[in-house]
Amino acid sequence: MVNKPDVNQGYHRSFLLVVDFSSELGAALRFACRRALHTNGSVALFHAVEPSDFHHFASIAGLMETEARSEAEKLLQRVAADVQRLTGKMPSLFLREGDTNEQLLAVLDEQKDISVLVLGAGTGEEGPGPLVSALSGRLAGQITLPVTIVPGNLTTEEIDALT
Helix, strand or coil: CCCCCCCCCCCCCEEEEECCCCCCHHHHHHHHHHHHHHCCCEEEEEEEECCCCCCCCHHHHHHHHHHHHHHHHHHHHHHHHHHHHHHCCCCEEEEEECCHHHHHHHHHHHCCCEEEEEEEECCCCCCCCHHHHHHCCCCHHHCCCCEEEEECCCCHHHHHHHC
């Protein structure tokens, strides 16, 4: 009997989860963690702090940006704790400042070990969300890896059945 080589041997699968303050984050988080757990992979977390549009007073704009970064750090810490609990591994963290689309493309270009991008999609009247819309539209040709879009209304049981 011939042993087949393990196709996953030497290959590390990393799932980059885009983290935001949306309600669909929970479904995408669970999906990414379950996939990482079942493929001996890992999860990485990405969040971009958008620059302030308040240019009238530099000190107020600076304060707003500092507060936004602090909130983003707290959010990433909470989500990282959930990843640790669900996978047993601490995630890599990517906190950037600037346009979300541009910063995400930069991280994907810089981090060659990321193998899947995971996004949560809104299910309300507003649509799936600006990032999902951009990545499935005008930015689609700039992404060189699979993108998994997780509907935000999936239940825990539904996600577990998929993964």
